[in-house]
Amino acid sequence: MDNSTTQNNELVSAVGRTMAVLETLAEHPEESGVSEIAQKLDMSKSTVYRFLQSLKARGYVVQDAEDRYRLSVRLFELGAQALPHLDIVREAEPGMRRINELTGETVHLGILDEGSIVYVHKIDSKYNLRMYSRIGRRAPLYCTGIGKVLMAWLEEDELLAHLREESFERRTANTLTSIDEYLHELALVREQGYGEDHEEFEDNMRCLAAPIRDRFGHVIGGMSVSFPCFRFREELKQDYVKQLMEASQQISSQLGWRP
Known part of the structure; x- marks a missing residue:
């Protein structure tokens, strides 16, 4: 040498x-x-x-x-110097604020990077709530709402490549631990247009997530709202979903997407 x-x-x-x-x-x-x-x-x-x-x-x-x-x-x-180049962060801010004001809960914006989610923006709950997430932190794809919407619309070969790298480690009693279970879940996400985390990543935390698309229709990010289970009201779920989907579609429109 x-x-x-x-x-x-x-x-x-x-x-x-x-x-x-x-x-x-x-x-x-x-x-x-x-x-x-x-x-x-x-x-x-x-x-x-x-x-x-x-x-x-x-x-x-x-x-x-x-x-x-x-x-x-x-x-x-140093990191802040990169954020202005992320149009998705700038365009997502108003919509994230609306969801935060509507629910009072924590709102996240995440992107796919090297086989995991990276949180690029976060608006904290108005309540005193301590969560795993923070800006710049990574989280798994297979057991989070954002992870599901990032994965659901991938091309099959890219999706399977990611799944081969997943550990499917059981984090809670509700974590999906097999590829077959996860593929079934992703089919549901595509059908309903949004993803859910039913206490799969953290105990006692529910999450709803919607996709954000670029001008080509590719899903480039996910926006989620997270609730502690004792504050999640099932009868208001569809209203939460409607507001979240409207906000994510508005962000996508601002990024150039035309359905």
Whole structure:
């Protein structure tokens, strides 16, 4: 192996480990020390310290007086620079606000990325409700309302490629754990035009989701509203669905879709 190949491999390794440090800090927003991060990543403390100091020098990490570290707002600023290029976020905002005001509940906007959902926008519930989701976080396709609407209209070969990669891990008693069950569910989603999560991802949480399409009619995103079960009123479900579908169709229209 020549020197240039060795240097390239070392660079890729360093970038990977740097990203692992950043992701660990993101997953544990409370401040972390070198020893804790090293233990979580199975790295030496000297290596973790070196990466942290490099990230600190570039403004991505903050170190306090007790030598504990947390992410700085620099990463948020960096990510925010990409958001204006996501037309779907800008166009979805008013519709998401309407659904949030109508229901008082948390509204999400998600897109498909590398075999999972990425939440690109979120409007929190007016109630004090703690949920798994946050902007930038990933969630599975097979057990979420948004995941179902993102998958339901894929071409068959693309759909099956995604399904082959799914774990179908049981997260709750209601999680669908087989491809056959899931394909049956997707057929229902296509028939009714929206997706549901019946406590499949989180216990005691119901979710309704609608597709967002681009000007070619491709589903490029999903918008959902999530309810704790004790606040979900079955008799109002169709009204929730109607409002959600109208909002998602308006967003799609603004993105150029013509039914």
